[in-house]
């Protein structure tokens with residue numbers, strides 16, 4: 001079970017909105033870079049996000065660039081997971097590789113500030129504030145294994161290989 | 167089983183008879199990163215305890231995004247990349263050689279290959295009949311370390327293009343139309359497979375434009391068949407031996423088939439701030455433009471510059487409209503110079519910046535001011551894309567861009583052709 005508050009946005013939160021190209025020069029300076037997370041969508045995000053919060057989006061979350069700095073700055077700000085109606089493919093893979101769960105579910109029923117409880121194994125999200133119970137799409141086995149190891153780096157450190165679950 | 171092009175390549179490379187939905191592990195024929203993704207890629211590789219790469223001959227780094235570096239932080243990122251390639255024996259394409267995707271097409275990609283780049287527009291090499299896809303830094307680091315990775319074999323959407331383009335209408339207009347039609351997530355997790363008589367008649371440069379924009383519909387890959395045109399391109403580049411034909415089997419299963427009669431299309435633009443916010447140019451007529459950018463991995467190849475030069479020849483840019491041209495590669499730059507296109511742009515009041523990404527991602531060489539509008543031949547118009555969230559980016563073909571630079575407002579190129 002993971003618990004956290006919802007910080008909610010709309011559709012099409014692009015990787016440019018999550019970390020703008022104008023901060024390109026800070027890419028190797030994580031402490032500075034993370035201060036600009038989601039700045040162009042919501043300048044208040046970094047001041048109000050708390051450890052364990054969920055970023056909740058609508059359709060096509062994370063579209064755009066392959067910049068892994070997008071899920072990385074969310075993680076560096078303590079985000080515990082991402083919930084969205086649909087997620088762009090590279091962002092999805094990147095987030096899981098960093099050990100950040102991404103759950104595809106009907107986020108219309110979640111409101112800003114709601115307390116959420118996620119059961120990763122059971123595939124459910126409970127909105128403790130309004131009582132809504134949502135199921136999320138299955139995370140492919142290969143990704144679940146990566147997620148369970150804490151990300152692709154710890155996974156490869158452990159196995160020194162990449163293999164499909166048999 | 168009849169296969170799509172995506173199923174064929176992933177089956178062939180993985181050695182497993184795979185169909186859409188299957189997970190496979192496959193060796194990667196080419197893996198690359200840029201100065202944008204490279205420093206994190208290298209950090210992740212080292213974090214895992216790998217000092218070098220599995221196969222330096224299948225790996226390459228490009229310094230193209232900040233080329234040349236406008237800031238000391240980026241210069242230091244370049245140092246990280248240069249030191250890594252020196253230690254690991256990996257080739258490096260330096261500042262000024264061009265955009266990674268253009269150089270991949272010019273020098274590396276071949277039909278039937280599996281290509282992974284740490285950049286979303288790595289799909290571009292699909293124009294040569296490769297299965298090419300973008301991944302993030304950690305995935306790419308692990309491909310570099312292990313020489314392979316996992317793939318989910320995607321479902322494919324078949325895009326059948328028929329007819330011939332009318333005057334002033336180009337590949338860019340067709341692909342913008344398609345993205346407007348299916349939406350920015352219309353092909354998420356899927357491959358776009360382009361086919362039909364129009365694609366058969368396209369040059370490799372045009373096919374690269376098609377494939378490049380596939381990711382703007384969310385696609386994992388955008389694939390064109392490999393045929394006589396592909397063979398001619400490879401032969402001209404000394405890679406004739408790498409040619410192999412590629413086409414989908416008759417009876418292959420698609421999640422969706424989209425038919426486009428290109429003869430009925432008109433010039434299109436994508437409006438701010440999403441690529442699927444597409445409209446015919448005529449609906450935007452009169453929109454004032456402060457900057458025109460002809461560049462990027464989408465539309466800055468020699469034929470794009472030729473089209474723009476034909477429109478700008480003997481003309482002047484509008485006094486309130488800046489014109490920035492960035493050839494996609496050094497080779498393109500030199501050819502455009504020899505053919506006199508660069509002179510035409512400069513006489514028209516334009517400026518030429520060094521080969522590379524230029525203004526495309528908002529880091530340098532053409533950042534917009536508050537409230538300013540740019541019409542660009544690039545592939546993305548997200549809020550803040552060209553460096554300022556208070557600015558507006560429209561996307562079009564190089565022809566529409568050139569015509570608009572003269573008029574100072576968004577203009578249908580058919581008015582000046």
Ligand code: SF4
Pocket residue numbers: 231265266267285287461462463464522523524526527544545
């Ligand atoms: S030209 Fe633009 S889209 Fe292409 S690789 Fe460079 S920054 Fe990315």
